[in-house]
Amino acid sequence: MNIDFYYHNPTKIYFGKTALDNLEKELSEYGRNVLLIYGKNSIKKSGLYNKLTDILQAAGKKVVELSGIKSNPSYVQMMEGVRLVREHKVDLILAAGGGSVIDCAKGISVSAYCQGNPWERYWINFEEIDHPVVPVGCVLTMAGTGSEMNGGSVITNEDEKIKAGRVYPSNVFPKFSILNPEYTYTVPKYQMASGVFDTMSHLMEQYFSGEDDNTTDYLIEGILESLIHSAKAALSDPCDYEARSNIMWCAAVGLNTMTGLSKAQDWEVHMIEHQLGAYTDCAHGAGLAAVSVPYYKYIYTYGLDKFVRFAKKVWKVDTASMTKEEAALEGIKKLSEFIKLLGLPTTLRELNATEEMLPLIAESTVLGGGYRKLSGEDILKILKEAY
Known part of the structure; x- marks a missing residue:
């Protein structure tokens, strides 16, 4: 810490x-x-x-x-x-x-x-x-x-x-x-899934930063495990009280500031999605889902050890025979598979974004980033990859 x-x-x-x-x-x-x-x-x-x-x-x-x-x-x-x-x-x-x-x-x-x-x-x-x-x-x-x-x-x-x-x-x-x-039982499946991924994105925005041995990272990994497990249960049975209660509490503690303590944090995925939402009025979690995988593929080499840890701790990937790059990409692949399981979009086209919007979104996005500080040109490349 x-x-x-x-x-x-x-x-x-x-x-x-x-x-x-x-x-x-x-x-x-x-x-x-x-x-x-x-x-x-x-x-x-x-x-x-x-x-x-x-x-x-x-x-x-x-x-x-x-x-x-x-x-x-x-x-x-x-x-x-x-x-x-x-x-x-x-x-x-x-x-x-x-x-x-x-x-x-x-x-x-x-x-x-x-x-x-x-x-x-x-x-x-x-x-x-x-x-x-x-x-x-x-x-x-x-x-x-x-x-x-x-x-x-x-x-x-x-x-x-x-x-x-x-x-x-x-x-x-x-x-x-x-x-x-x-x-939350009557919330449509798509909105429930969007909320789950919003929570997941909050946790990842805080997690993917720093190189120290930080207690907060262990907390985030545990919350992510609970969220993933309970989301699968709620997809199967929307009225599973235990699953819905776990999701509700994961969402609350995932952004009540505790999971950001002593963390540099990232938030660039959110900044990109905010402007995507301004142009398309898409559901927030759905926009985050479409942006996250292209973003993390773009920056993972700058925080390689943390992405390897993400694969091992959160997704239980056996990395013993993998290079660090292979392990990190396997974790991002597992994230992509989970997005598809939730039924959320994986491209900006599914959110009614047009090619003409992409430069406007990139130009108006607040620049920042965690492991890699991005430029407007970087944002545009990510948006094109997400399109």
Whole structure:
């Protein structure tokens, strides 16, 4: 553990079949006015919407709603939430949904009392927040992003064709998160698989960095093993509670900052996907799946030992008779096979990307990288390979 770190996670987690029983107690900690934010119709079809409104009513809350949050939440939608917070003097934002809904809720939280343009100040210039934020609580219905236990907020500015993420400090983390794995049963298979790979990508972005003997790497390997095992079980039986509960917890701990401690980290796959998503509006995990294998094939020789370890520890590859290069590539091959098992796309064409988009995506991607620092030209080569 060679990099110094500070760790604090203030989010209270209520996990399991009775988790929602704790909502009324949590609501008592906040004022009367609540903004309930959710996606389209899934929480109404599942009956969760009625459960939430009954609890809110019993708690004496005055509720205003913001619905229809997209899978890539837009700046326009976020600013509508800002308007509602200001107009109704909202005391708590309650996000019911997956990571997109929670990301949007956190965006509203930090932007509600911003002086000036929050997009420019917070997502482009990364300024510090100099005003109070509105508390956020959440009821999770789709596992993948880990947004239920961190300060991340990814918002798409559709006018500017920019999908930008910002990781805010702990005062923006949800104050509480309710995680009942049963709420994920009705998520379509493709969305479940997309969430699984989003979690996997978070773990790999943190894992593929550094050359030291780091306890965090051992944690990541264990979480990846659990995620892979449980994903296979959930594909076979979407209502396998144990599998869905494991996936939900893997997603939460996979990006609650613990799995990044004392790690340099990478995040270039995410940066590429953000701009891919800005141009195609694809599901985040699906975009990550299409980009990951070409990216890792492009950079693996710069972190060869870690890729060999990935093959051995995560995929149980017998590397005894292999060169390091062969072992590393076999691990990446196993990753590719798992993506196909999940039923996720392996090319950008499947995500409705066009050849004309590729230079635009490359030019607008935030440059970085872990084992190899990339240029715009590198990004374009990766996109062409992924196409």
